[in-house]
Amino acid sequence: MSQKKIIIYQVFARLFGNDSNVRVHNGSIMENGCGKMSDFTTKALTEIKKLGITHIWYMGIIEHATQTDYTAYGILPDHPAIVKGKAGSPYAIKDYYDIDPDLANDVFKRMKEFESLISRTHRSGLKIIIDFVPNHVARQYHSDARPADVIDLGAGDNPDRAFSPRNNFYYILQTELRGYFDMQAGALQPYREYPAKATGNNHFDAHPSISDWYETVKLNY
Numbered sequence: 001m002s003q004k005k006i007i008i009y010q011v012f013a014r015l016f017g018n019d020s021n022v023r024v025h026n027g028s029i030m031e032n033g034c035g036k037m038s039d040f041t042t043k044a045l046t047e048i049k050k051l052g053i054t055h056i057w058y059m060g061i062i063e064h065a066t067q068t069d070y071t072a073y074g075i076l077p078d079h080p081a082i083v084k085g086k087a088g089s090p091y092a093i094k095d096y097y098d099i100d101p102d103l104a105n106d107v108f109k110r111m112k113e114f115e116s117l118i119s120r121t122h123r124s125g126l127k128i129i130i131d132f133v134p135n136h137v138a139r140q141y142h143s144d145a146r147p148a149d150v151i152d153l154g155a156g157d158n159p160d161r162a163f164s165p166r167n168n169f170y171y172i173l174q175t176e177l178r179g180y181f182d183m184q185a186g187a188l189q190p191y192r193e194y195p196a197k198a199t200g201n202n203h204f205d206a207h208p209s210i211s212d213w214y215e216t217v218k219l220n221y
Contacts, residue, residue: 008129009048010057013037013103014087017044028086029068029102037061037103037117045124056121057129060090061114063098063145065138065215073107074144081185082139082215090131091200092138092215098145111145136200136216139193153219159195163220170198170218172206180209 017039024031040058048056065078066088078094087102104110121128141153157167177183177196184190196206200216208214 004054006054007052008055008057009051009053010059012059012090013040014060014090014100016040026086034087034102036105037113038105040117040120042120042124045121045126049125053126055127055129058117059131060100061103061130062090062093062133063095063100064088064090065092065094065140066100066102068102070101070107073101075101076140076142076144078138078140079185079191080187081179081181081183081191084215088138089215091133091136093133093136094138094141095143095145096137097143097147097150134219134221136213136218139191139197139215139217141217165220167220170204170220172196172198172204175206177206177208179214180207181214 014035017035018033020033022032045056063075065083067078067080067083067086069077071077078088083089084092090100099110099114101107101110104113106113118128137153143150143152146152153168157169157171158164159171160173161167162171162173172195175194175196177191177193197217198204199208200213200218202218203212203214
């Protein structure tokens with residue numbers, strides 16, 4: 001019995017459905033627009049299925065660092081110096097338990113909108129893939145959606161140890177982060193981190209450059 005061939009449709013969720021013709025360099029979400037989870041309608045998913053697709057890989061679903069202000073929704077802001085671009089990198093995960101608010105029509109209902117996306121996708125005969133990023137997170141990782149019995153990453157760390165099997169992060173002892181990039185980026189105060197943490201691409205000193213994954217910190221996973 002032959003096994004059915006798997007064909008994956010990989011799509012950056014924030015781009016799919018964004019029909020804005022505005023292209024402002026370093027523009028905000030209000031200026032340049034953003035695709036939404038609701039743009040993956042039953043019709044759109046059915047057409048994707050007709051291409052012979054078996055799985056759809058939704059990139060950028062998990063909440064990641066951004067320069068868009070969502071404090072009105074209870075989401076802590078990110079310092080602009082450690083966010084790449086206004087939208088941020090989808091691989092600088094800020095909360096493993098939450099959904100990117102950019103992708104929601106109603107930010108307060110973003111999880112329900114994601115659940116609806118799952119239902120629509122499955123009804124269309126497609127299976128779902130989302131990213132799993134176990135080796136690094138955003139520098140200001142903070143989960144406001146984690147289960148009550150889950151301790152936030154780094155909360156139990158001993159920053160006086162460069163490495164400990166009990167630590168979530170790797171620390172550059174007694175050294176403040178001094179990156180070779182703009183550490184203020186228009187904010188009222190520069191970004192401060194003491195002790196500095198190793199970057200997601202294994203830069204183990206306090207001076208990552210613009211070509212490093214400076215917006216992320218390596219996880220001891």
